[in-house]
Amino acid sequence: MESALLCASRFVPSTIKHYSEVGAFGRNFHTSFCVQVPYSNSLLSRNTGTARRSRIVIASVVGRKVKKETIIPDPDYRIPVVLLGMAGALVYVDNLSAAVPVGLLGLLLLVQTTRVRFVFDEEALEVKIGDQLQESGPNAFVGGKNRWKYSTFVNWELWWPNFPILVYFKEKQTKPEGQVHFFPIIFNGKQLYDVMVERCGSSKTSAPK
Template sequence: MTSVNSSSVTTSVELAPNYKIPLVLVGLSLPILLIQPWIGGIFSLFGLFLMFQTVAIRLQFTETALDVYRSGQLIRQFPYQDWQNWEIFWSKVPILFYFKEVKSIHFLPIIFDAKMLRTCLEKYCSKE
């Protein structure tokens, strides 16, 4: 995605949604519901919650910050200059994205394209 201003051209990359984790959680909850309804219900609700988040949340990498959008509205910006570290856990089956800012840490489930996430992180926030 490229945004054009009258004075300059800025480039941003929006990560595509990935429904694997929510679908796996909902799928696993079905047999568990037969054995332990409470536990299966918890798995199912969490999977449905992540499904909703996958539909509603978008991450966009710009030249200066990671922008978080919910239903098309910008809700938060994380300037790269404040980042100290980042990590994608379980690289073969990425499920969790962690990054640390000067004043806080953040954990996000991988509900977006993990390969493009890594590519953007390496481009905009090198680990040095």
């Protein structure tokens, strides 16, 4: 609950003229209750007369919920670069049958790294597209919007945390019995892990080292 400084006038004497020094301070805050604090009139006025004791109301921020910032992990090109390097090595040894699918996967992940973003807002994880954070549309595999509230997460893990390859999580928003999701980690693995711990709770086994 917030309240304005409506109760100030009953404590501050009308004879005090030079209280602007604390007035600006008081106006910058909201409060859920009023606190009566004694002050010395000589501190608020340059008059040389006898200091008088009075009371002012100090506004305080108490119990206010701090809004969580939106976090977007940085893109990480290591996986597509490794795959493309493997494809090149396979071409070098004339193993084209293996080089083609590995190379195509590397190209796909390279493109996706430039465009796909994980956006962690105050209440949910959402997949968005591009630097302008455009809507990604419905999920191609399970349907529904690519946005899942943290409160619906059952568990999650980073696979191979020393060089994170996949992020896995299970949520109950898509269907009551739970829906599993796998995403290649084309983002900064440490940033992804830290924000997942903060917003979704601790992971049991996958802390990156």
